[in-house]
Amino acid sequence: MNQSKKVVTVTTIVMVVYISISFFSSEIELFFPKFKNINLLADIAYHPRKEANKQLQNFIPNTFSATNTFESYQKKGTIIGFNQDSIEPALPNVTQKLLQLEAGKPVKLRIAWFGDSQIEGDYMTQDLRKMLNNQFNLTGSVGFIPVNSVSQDFRATAIVNTSGYIKSNNFKQHTSNSHLFLSGYSFFGGDFRMNMLDKVKRDPQVPLQKWLLFGKGDTLRIAYNDSVFKAYPATKYFNKILLNSSTNQSVSVRVSSSRTPVYGISSETSSGIIIDNYSFRGITGIELKQISNALLTELSKENYYDLIVFQYGVNLMFKPEETHFTPYYKQMKSVVNKFKTAMPTTDFLMLSCSDRAFNYGGEWKTAVGIDSLVYNQAKIAFDTKIPFYNLYQSMGGNGTMVKYVDSLQYAGKDYIHFNVKGSKKVAYYIFKAMMNDYNKTKIKHKKEQAKAKADSIAKAKQKSKA
Template identity: 35%
Template sequence: MNANKRVFQFIFFSLLLYLVFSYINIAYRKKWEPFDRINLISDVIVKPRENDALHQNRYTSGSKKVKQNNDEKKNDSLTMHSNASIDEAFMTASDSSKEKVIVSAEALPLNLNQSDIISFNIDSESVALSRFIKKLIALKNGKKTKVRIAYLGDSMIEGDLLSQTLRSLLQQAYGGSGVGFVPIASQVAQFRRTAIASSSANWRDFNFKNTKKQDLFISGHVFFSSGNDWVKIKDNTSKDTSIVLGKYLLHGPATDSASVVVNKKTMMLERTSLFNRTLVAHNKDKSIVVSSADRKLPLFGLSFESDQGVIVDNFSFRGISGLELGKINADLLKEINEQNPYDLIIFQYGVNVLYKPDDTNFTWYKRAAIPVVKKMKACFSKADVLIVGTGDRAFRYPEGYQSAVGIEALIKEQAALAKQTDCAFFSLYAAMGGKNSMVNWATQNPSLANKDYVHPNALGAKLLAKHLFEAINKQVKKSENTNLNGTD
């Protein structure tokens, strides 16, 4: 009885304490970050919004001008509107002085042109993602090389959504074949169409959600056999049977006796680095079967790729914010960079950061994300990095489904993150159409998004990928024109 009484008292006083903090937060507007999310009585207390007038007019038509002090801005080159495109912002620069403009993350127009990539720390005439763009141009001009892209994201890209269209468009324009990375096992394997995969049920999957001890791959997973496990994968990106693809097994350190069976043939694995890329087949076959009985051999997945051209690897992990990437062993990342170097790393996160309808403060996310992005940049020192701002997300308010009240605040923090880490920035929110685009996408016919008002569907993802592809091509054309004119 005494033990039960102590449990009851603990629960009672804990609940009482939470209620007190909830009341203080609402009644006195007290702010202390550890208790920002405590609000047990939000459903029974009607809170007046500090910016009710702004909230009521958020969705009216027309653009709102950003107020500026004309005296202070007389010699500046930008006069920006919140719905103006970045190209329009550049056009307001003084024609007589022809000064180069450096874009401000703080003054970022939220409805950019749907195919704009911005680099905040270079002027408007310079090329964003310049190293990556130069390699694309080299491919275009006939150089036999690989250009590799890591597309990292949450459920918005799972099943290869968005990245599959980007891959297809880039390979059509610049060459290359193959689906790239495919994990050993996936909860969306039946949903994905670019790779037809099946596997045994007993693989041990260590990942961002269930371990802190294992050396996880960029995908957030590492797999171990339970004693006799297999995976069968078919590259489904092309029907051309004449294409030769290399099939690479991506794995961790192998012991002296480590082996796998590839298409019924035993293959010894002798590499002992934290990351290893072993060629297990190089032919016209679309499918491969790999089995392992080694309980200690860490396996990440397989990669299907041509000998040259663009390779796009999809690394989706449902329900994360991107901060989890900070858990990956830096030495493992450096090994990946040595054997499997990336030219462009894309970060697309945010929908799992904005998970409460009234959240408007995301400075905490930017602070936490800065060291993660810097770590990735340090480990992949030759890669350009593109931060993709979150797409629109809608919640049900008293007025009905509308864009989240904090969506623009989050995008500004993501833009500031890009600026402070010297990365380029692309806005999915702008690509979707800005405010209330998610509601429009979900309700139009044919629809472009699911009725959860969070996820674009296959048609919507395809459209977004086209905008991103067009944005990359803009930078290619800018670089080509710059070289043609003989300017830096």
């Protein structure tokens, strides 16, 4: 009898451990890859990738496809490519890269995500980065990290510590020779140290490349891991030095750059999806005109970015009754055209502003000018011929921010900024829209493959008859 109890006890303990490992398999796999195939719950668990493939198989494009007119900007959940067939991908370069990544090819898909304090601290982008890399079974990395940042004390995906004398220039305080980077900052210093730790959860066996990025000047002197200083030329507006490539997630470097602008460090895998968060507090996007054409052109020559995203708007509604955004339309249109001209092979995407609320007569409501702002943002995208995503409608439209604050606890009491949970929710909406766009390319690719196979069979038959 006692022997039977021991058997039951041991069996129960083994089953509890087995189920626990299965339940937390995705987290355990990050640190112990050999546990990948130990999952009792695999057949009943939710798999985003399998679900996406299932949706793709069930998706039947309209026989009579429609062209996306300007009015299409009001659609939710869809990236709109204006004046193009609705079954065509709005972001062809991006979706082609995703196709290569799914096929296991060692390529990088790099995205520059511009925004204001809504994405500060890597909010939204940290979740989207994780979702995209998980979807394609890739390991993630944090991407670009500036020398200094107002969000470095609360950013969860990276830790940066600097010491020594550093002078900074930015969108709001700069000189004619500031050489601002995409982040809106550049840094100079006679001798300073930068320590960076990439905290993105990843496969610990995959190496991380740590690149020091800097601009045009005389020379840049660096000492990596307490080695002696070595001088590097700074002849271009965009230069990069590979500090190291290892499984170590941290790097330390001393820099001497009194006349050469230093931008920061990029931590990235040799292949995969990289999203660089370029947040700058309190701006509307028109400040991007201060970035030099020379820098953008050199980034384009290197094919550095596959996609550039503009996510602005809430700072334009600083007055509860503001409804006039024509001046913004004109200035932001100029910014987009500037980027497009300098970077002709890059995809671009304009996001509308999210919902935000004001207190009208003692009650919090959606800003009265938000429809006008979204219209103008869509018009910028339409007139500059770049795709548009209506974030405002996709997250729920009128009254959503009040619901996010009062009911769901997805945003702060300022009725503007999402918290961690809210940012993740919004990132998921964007992720779904990007996957829908990718599915269009996938369907098109399968059709092309089927046609090529049919043509090959037909030619073989003709040859055999001859």
